[in-house]
Amino acid sequence: MMNHGKTDEIIALIDCNNFYVSCERVFNPGLDGKPVVVLSNNDGCIVSRSNEVKKLNIPMGSPGFKYEALIRKHGGTLLSSNYTLYADMSNRVMYALSMFTPEIEYYSIDEAFLNLSGFRIRDLFDYGQKIRKTVKKWTGIPVSVGISSTKTLAKVANHHAKRITDLKGVLVMLEQSRIDEALKRVAVGDVWGIGRQYDKFLRQNKIETAYQLRYADEKFIDRYLTSVGHKTVLELNGYACIDIDDAPAAKKSIVTSRSFGKQVSDQEELKEAVSCYITRAAEKLRSQRSVC
Numbered sequence: 493m494m495n496h497g498k499t500d501e502i503i504a505l506i507d508c509n510n511f512y513v514s515c516e517r518v519f520n521p522g523l524d525g526k527p528v529v530v531l532s533n534n535d536g537c538i539v540s541r542s543n544e545v546k547k548l549n550i551p552m553g554s555p556g557f558k559y560e561a562l563i564r565k566h567g568g569t570l571l572s573s574n575y576t577l578y579a580d581m582s583n584r585v586m587y588a589l590s591m592f593t594p595e596i597e598y599y600s601i602d603e604a605f606l607n608l609s610g611f612r613i614r615d616l617f618d619y620g621q622k623i624r625k626t627v628k629k630w631t632g633i634p635v636s637v638g639i640s641s642t643k644t645l646a647k648v649a650n651h652h653a654k655r656i657t658d659l660k661g662v663l664v665m666l667e668q669s670r671i672d673e674a675l676k677r678v679a680v681g682d683v684w685g686i687g688r689q690y691d692k693f694l695r696q697n698k699i700e701t702a703y704q705l706r707y708a709d710e711k712f713i714d715r716y717l718t719s720v721g722h723k724t725v726l727e728l729n730g731y732a733c734i735d736i737d738d739a740p741a742a743k744k745s746i747v748t749s750r751s752f753g754k755q756v757s758d759q760e761e762l763k764e765a766v767s768c769y770i771t772r773a774a775e776k777l778r779s780q781r782s783v784c
Contacts (some may be wrong), residue, residue, distance in 0.1 A: 500609070501607065503605060505604075507650050508633050509654060515577055518633065595607035643684070685720055705728060
């Protein structure tokens with residue numbers, strides 16, 4: 493049942509850092525500190541990057557062969573994907589997280605929402621650190637923790653926790669001043685629930701940040717946004733509209749699609765892109781256990 497009042501809930505989003513690369517590093521510590529990418533099926537496009545690779549400005553989804561020389565120049569490695577390993581490691585991470593609350597939603601292979609409401613937690617930052625240390629100790633996988641009052645705000649908190657070193661992997665956003673500060677630093681297209689078309693449309697209407705979307709004119713929101721968009725804005729304002737679903741129904745169809753920024757006629761480039769999207773769709777299937 494939807495709750496459209498201001499929420500007193502405490503929601504944590506746990507997101508594994510560079511998940512596929514982190515899985516590989518658990519079993520090969522020699523990869524630590526080096527540029528590492530994991531490639532899609534048939535060693536096509538890049539589906540996971542270490543932080544060292546990100547610093548080289550190598551984009552996600554790009555063909556591995558285009559950046560192989562650069563990666564190896566910096567002492568890095570390109571690895572074939574091992575989805576059996578990743579599924580097993582995901583199960584281990586989720587089991588560790590289940591120790592912290594009975595109300596948990598396994599959102600994807602490397603993400604989970606935890607409802608921490610009702611617990612007597614003296615310091616949420618310390619609790620977030622406890623979650624991180626437990627998962628790391630039990631599985632070897634590093635995670636980031638975002639904590640707030642709705643799932644959408646928890647996503648925003650996690651976005652910053654993963655990127656800002658000084659936060660030490662955990663951001664708690666409950667005070668309005670801290671929420672507003674964080675929203676100002678998130679592009680509207682990075683808000684959970686805002687797709688590419690809405691990103692473009694909102695920017696054309698001078699709404700470029702999550703903060704501007706939160707305080708957008710209600711008549712504008714009512715006129716131009718779908719029900720999903722409405723829920724997103726409400727969630728940014730602290731109204732819980734998306735419940736923790738501890739037993740989500742399997743989707744009957746799953747789509748992974750993108751538009752090219754330019755006309756593409758090169759067959760190899762098309763093959764790499766299609767391979768990458770198939771890999772993404774397969775991840776979604778595996779996360780809801782629709783395939784082995």
